[in-house]
Amino acid sequence: MAIPTTRVNEPADIQINTSLCSGCGLCVEVCKDFSLVIKNGKVSINENPVFGCIACGHCMAICPNGAIKISGRTLDETSLFEIPSKKEMPDYKQIMALFQWRRSIREFLDKDVEDEKLQKILNAAVTAPMGLPPSDVRVLVFRGKEKSKAFAFDFVDYLQSFKYLTSNWFLSLMKPFWGKENDELFKGFVRPMMNIYTKGKAEGNNYVNYDAPLLLYFYGSPYSDPADPLIAATYSMIAAESLGLGSCMLGAVHPLIQNGNKAAKFREKWGIKYKSREGLFLAIGYSKVKYKAGISRSFASIDYVS
Ligand SMILES: Cc1cc2nc3c(=O)[nH]c(=O)nc-3n(C[C@H](O)[C@H](O)[C@H](O)COP(=O)(O)O)c2cc1C
Ligand code: SF4
Ligand code: SF4
Structure with a gap:
């Protein structure tokens, strides 16, 4: 075995x-x-x-x-390949500059991402660590904003059949089973999100993946470590930034296309081969916007074990 x-x-x-x-x-x-x-x-x-x-x-x-x-x-x-010389490695300052440049970008120029850059992003992503080799991560590539839009709008239509998930009666019914935090998340996040997706589509706006010129979906298999697709997506984001592209991780779609027959049909329609415990979409394109300042962030806590 x-x-x-x-x-x-x-x-x-x-x-x-x-x-x-x-x-x-x-x-x-x-x-x-x-x-x-x-x-x-x-x-x-x-x-x-x-x-x-x-x-x-x-x-x-x-x-x-x-x-x-x-x-x-x-x-x-x-x-096996030859490791680049130490001189070619970015130092901490250079890595930090890349990280501090990065912002989640959702406003893209109407410009395709070159295939060469896509290949470079994938070449970088495949170097990501994985739970156990060989990687069971799969990548679904949507090239061109039309493909991203078609997927997003189909997803919004698909979501209509789950509207009951955010209704008051359903949430009251579920609260004793799935707890206060889930109840708050559904009311404060999932419900408004589903509403804006639907309203957006009715007005011709895509708030699911923002008509990304390039959209990558990283997902695993029932065997893989749930973290694997997320790490690969993170490597892609960093690589995209280094190539002068903007990107945004999109977490909303994946959990909603996992369970049930409708989800299976939706996945099949779009060529998604497996349900997977974790997965992440990455929207990529040339940024239309430029931030003039960075934004400081903090962790919820950093606790040292003594
Ligand atoms: C796991 C994950 C899921 C995310 N999902 C979405 C999403 O569905 N839609 C969206 O517009 N942004 C999404 N984002 C982007 C975050 O909202 C963004 O990272 C956050 O606003 C902080 O901004 P920054 O990335 O510029 O620091 C996601 C980010 C992560 C890490
Ligand atoms: S690493 Fe050392 S012990 Fe292992 S195969 Fe090579 S020479 Fe032999
Ligand atoms: S599991 Fe051990 S023997 Fe197999 S490739 Fe890794 S280091 Fe080599």
Whole structure:
């Protein structure tokens, strides 16, 4: 048995070239599956690993002698690439400048995002850490504002069948079961949001994804860690910013297209392959607006364990 995903469900194969192995133990140290052990001064395969090789590739990437090769679970020796030199790394000040430049952008110029930039965003996003390799994140790409609009308006129509969710009778009924916080969220957030989406559509305005010239939906599978699509979306947002694009994360659609037959039909219609515990849309485009100041933020708390 190996860790299952929608892509693979076998452990990867470990090949060791003993004649190249110096027995330094680096690969053993980084393998958190405990797939590797040193025996008689050389690395060998542990018969009792935790999961069976997950193909994280760390052993192969750290071995100074090229003595270990992993194949399977979407990985092989061609997966290794040369790390850029340290000089090419942005320093903290440069990273902070990028973060401080970023604002959620919902006002886009009527200009498409070039395919080259889309590719760069995806290339950056795929470097994101994931719960367990290989990533089970899927990305649905809407190119052009017409596609974003069509999706948004279809979503608003779909929402009409759930209007009862925000009615007073339904909320009073549910409050004892789902608690005060959910009740407050539905009244203070979900209800007005559904209203503005519907009113917007009636007036030809898209407040779901703001007619984004490029719209990416990151979602996982029933197997994947719920955080995976969110981290990939965050990497995309940062990459988009570095390419001179504005972006905005959109959290409202995903939870509303998960449960029930209508949701399944909606997902199928738009080519969304799985329901997933978490998912996030990212609206991307050239910004029409420019902020003249940054905005300080704070966490709810930072508590130190003593
Ligand atoms: C998980 C998540 C979901 C969000 N969902 C929406 C959304 O559905 N619609 C929207 O207009 N903005 C959405 N936003 C953008 C936030 O409203 C925005 O980040 C916030 O207003 C702070 O502004 P800033 O990003 O410029 O700091 C979302 C942001 C996050 C992180
Ligand atoms: S790929 Fe990862 S899990 Fe597999 S042997 Fe190497 S370090 Fe261990
Ligand atoms: S890192 Fe390479 S050389 Fe060192 S023990 Fe592992 S396989 Fe052998």
